[in-house]
Every structure is written in C-alpha cells, then in structure tokens.
Amino acid sequence: MSDNKNEGVVRSYSGYVKVSEKMKTGMLTVRGDFRSSKFKTSFTKAVGTKLPKDRKLILAKNNVAWMSPDELLILCDYADVSSLSQNLQMELKDQHHMLVNVSDARALFEISGSGSREVIAKLAPVNIATLEIGEIRRTRFSQIAAAFWLTSETSVSVICFSSVADYMFNLLKTSSMPNSKVGDF
Amino acid sequence: MLVFKCPYCGIEADETELSPGGEAHLKRFGPGSSDEELEGYLFNRENPKGVHFERWRHVYGCGKWFHAARCTATLEVFGTYSAQTFGPPKEIIDIIKSKRPGWKWRNLG
Numbered sequence: 007m008s009d010n011k012n013e014g015v016v017r018s019y020s021g022y023v024k025v026s027e028k029m030k031t032g033m034l035t036v037r038g039d040f041r042s043s044k045f046k047t048s049f050t051k052a053v054g055t056k057l058p059k060d061r062k063l064i065l066a067k068n069n070v071a072w073m074s075p076d077e078l079l080i081l082c083d084y085a086d087v088s089s090l091s092q093n094l095q096m097e098l099k100d101q102h103h104m105l106v107n108v109s110d111a112r113a114l115f116e117i118s119g120s121g122s123r124e125v126i127a128k129l130a131p132v133n134i135a136t137l138e139i140g141e142i143r144r145t146r147f148s149q150i151a152a153a154f155w156l157t158s159e160t161s162v163s164v165i166c167f168s169s170v171a172d173y174m175f176n177l178l179k180t181s182s183m184p185n186s187k188v189g190d191f
Numbered sequence: 192m193l194v195f196k197c198p199y200c201g202i203e204a205d206e207t208e209l210s211p212g213g214e215a216h217l218k219r220f221g222p223g224s225s226d227e228e229l230e231g232y233l234f235n236r237e238n239p240k241g242v243h244f245e246r247w248r249h250v251y252g253c254g255k256w257f258h259a260a261r262c263t264a265t266l267e268v269f270g271t272y273s274a275q276t277f278g279p280p281k282e283i284i285d286i287i288k289s290k291r292p293g294w295k296w297r298n299l300g
Contacts, residue, residue, distance in 0.1 A: 061200060074253035075199050131205035145208055146251040 017175060021182035023119030027175055031114045032087035033165075034080040035073075036094065038103035048097035053080060053090070063142045063155050071142045071155070079153075079165075084109060113171035115164040115178060122162045123191040126154060128181045135191070148177055195247060198271050199255040212246030215258050216278055216297075240264050242287055242294045244279060247271075260287060 018026035038045050046057055058064045058072045068090065069081040082090055087109050094105055117125055127134045129147045137143060137156060144153040150173055152166040166174045193206040214236050220228035237243065243263045248256045258276070260269040260283050269290065270283045279299070287294055294300045 061202070074255065077253075131207055133203070143202070144252045151251050 019175075019179045019182070021179065021184050022187045023117050023121050023125055023182045025125075025175070025178040025182055026116050027171060028114040028116060030084040031109065031112070032080075032082040032084045032090070033107075033109045033112050034082070034087060034091055034094070035106045035108050036078045036080065036103065037076050037105075038098065038101065040076065040078075042101070045098070045101055045103070048101065049094070052094040052097040061141055061143070063140050065140065065157070071153070073142075073144060073153070079108075081114075111168055112165055113168040113174065115166075115174060116161065117164065117178065117182070118161040120160050121182075121187055121189075121191065122160055123156070124188055125178065125181045126162060126164075127191065128188075129177055130154075147174060150174065193261070193266055193268070195257075195259050195268060195271050197249045197252060197255065198257050198273050200249065200253040202249070202252055204249055204252055208249065208251040210248045210250040212248055212256060215244040215246045237297060239296060242269070242291055242296050242300070244296060244299075246274070262291070 014029045016027040016029050018024065036049070040046070040057055050056055053068055053070065055064050055066045055068060055070050057078070058070050060072060062072055064070045071079040071081065073079050080090065087107055091105060091107055098105070123134050126132070130145045130152070132143055132145050139156045139158060142153055142155040144151070146152065147164070147166070150166055150170045152164055152174065154162055154164040156162050164174070164178070194203055195209065196202070197204050217232065220232040241262055241264055243261060245259050245261070246256060247259050248254070256274040257271055258274060258279070259271045260279055261267060262269070267290070269286045272280050272283060284299070
C-alpha cells in the first residue's frame with residue numbers, strides 16, 4: 007500500500023491512519039538563555055514569533071517548539087533555513103547562544119486519521135489522553151528518541167533523527183496496521 | 192513502575208524515559224586527599240533498603256539531570272528536585288520524616 011506519488015512525501019502507508027514521511031523540512035536548533043529579555047527580543051525580531059511557553063509549540067509561519075529549558079527547535083521551509091539562520095545569527099551575535107542547522111539530520115512524519123492518538127499510545131510511554139493540542143512531547147518511540155505534537159484531534163507530527171527514519175516508519179506502519187485498532191481513543 | 196516528575200520540564204516521566212546516574216550528593220575527593228577519602232569517593236556507596244537519594248537524567252526528554260528521593264523497597268517517590276544543590280531541600284526531608292520516621296541515610300535523618 008506504499009506509494010511515492012504524493013508531492014513532498016518520501017514514503018507513505020495507509021493503515022487505519024495514514025502515515026507519511028515528509029521530504030526536507032527546515033529545522034534549526036537554538037540554545038540560549040530564555041529568561042533574558044534581550045534574547046527574547048532578538049529572537050522575536052529574527053523569527054517573527056514569541057518564545058513558546060514550557061512544553062508548548064507555536065504554530066505560525068515558522069513553527070517554534072520548546073525542547074528543553076534552554077533549547078528550541080524552529081521548523082520552517084527548507085529553502086528558508088539559511089536566511090533565517092543568518093538573521094538569527096546577526097541578532098544574537100553578542101549573546102551567548104548556539105545555533106545549528108539540523109534540517110538534514112532530522113526526519114518529519116505526519117499521521118492523520120481518527121485513531122492517531124492510539125497509534126502513538128502503542129509506541130510511547132506517554133499519557134496521551136491528557137496531551138493537549140499544541141503541546142510538544144519529547145519521548146521515546148519504542149527504542150528511539152523522538153518528539154511529537156498534535157496539530158488537531160486527528161493529526162500528529164512526529165520528528166526523529168534521520169538516521170533512524172526507517173525504524174520510525176516501520177514502527178508507525180506496524181502500529182497502524184489495518185485490523186489492529188484498539189479503539190480506546 | 193517508577194515514575195518521576197522531571198523538575199525541569201514538569202513531565203511525569205516513566206523510568207524507561209530516564210537514565211540512572213547512581214547515588215546523589217557525593218563529595219569529590221581529588222588531588223591532596225587521603226587514600227581513604229579517595230577510596231570512599233570512588234567505591235563506597237549506600238545500598239539501603241528504604242530511603243535513598245539518586246541522580247537521574249531525563250535522557251529521552253529535556254536531557255537534564257535531576258535528583259530524586261525514593262524508597263528502594265516500595266518504589267514510593269518522595270519527590271524530585273533540582274541538580275543545582277548540595278543536598279535535598281527541606282520539603283523533601285519533611286515528607287520523608289513524616290512517612291518514614293527514624294530513617295537514616297549517610298549523615299541525614
């Protein structure tokens with residue numbers, strides 16, 4: 007049931023939900039002192055959004071995800087990464103920070119369909135029933151590190167290292183096999 | 192199943208999301224210390240049946256180290272606290288005092 011016809015999709019699978027691996031998403035890791043108002047101002051100026059609250063994700067032109075008390079992940083168009091990175095570098099040049107383009111080191115998956123929560127629940131040690139839309143959760147999916155967030159009740163985005171993208175795709179595929187629906191969510 | 196609340200990101204993290212870091216609040220004895228002190232620092236560890244203080248790392252989450260106080264016999268968690276400290280905070284000690292009267296751990300209790 008795999009097909010590569012969809013544009014911008016590396017591979018996909020349709021079980022009781024649809025799983026697809028997205029092609030080339032721009033991702034920037036930013037570390038710094040988020041309590042500093044100078045940092046906040048510079049960040050907003052370059053990226054166009056505020057800093058997200060703890061464990062939250064700001065969905066805007068450039069999505070900004072909270073990764074840890076001193077780490078953020080910016081998701082943007084692949085083509086915009088270098089300009090965004092340069093802008094941010096300029097704004098933060100006299101502040102303590104770290105900025106890395108991790109676009110090619112990460113893979114992004116999208117799961118859509120009713121039962122998306124359940125597909126995650128089968129794989130990660132997360133209380134998915136209480137997870138809100140717009141909250142990012144870093145965790146493990148079976149044996150690999152990953153992060154995910156709900157964009158709506160029926161769609162989830164998952165990111166992991168691209169070196170383990172095959173493993174992730176197979177996990178999500180197995181978890182969403184037809185006839186394997188538990189129906190708890 | 193052991194579940195700790197990470198004091199840095201506030202997530203109730205399952206044991207499988209964490210990485211154990213051994214006993215907490217060890218004082219380092221380096222150059223200039225006696226052989227006994229160095230040996231103690233390297234090898235002597237508490238192995239209690241009951242109250243214990245440990246270091247854990249939220250390795251699959253925010254990646255931060257933190258401290259946890261728990262009971263090794265029942266797996267009851269008394270609390271977790273920041274890594275930027277030399278000893279457990281008073282609130283944690285008070286909780287342990289009320290739940291395990293007469294407890295001892297190194298020079299605490």
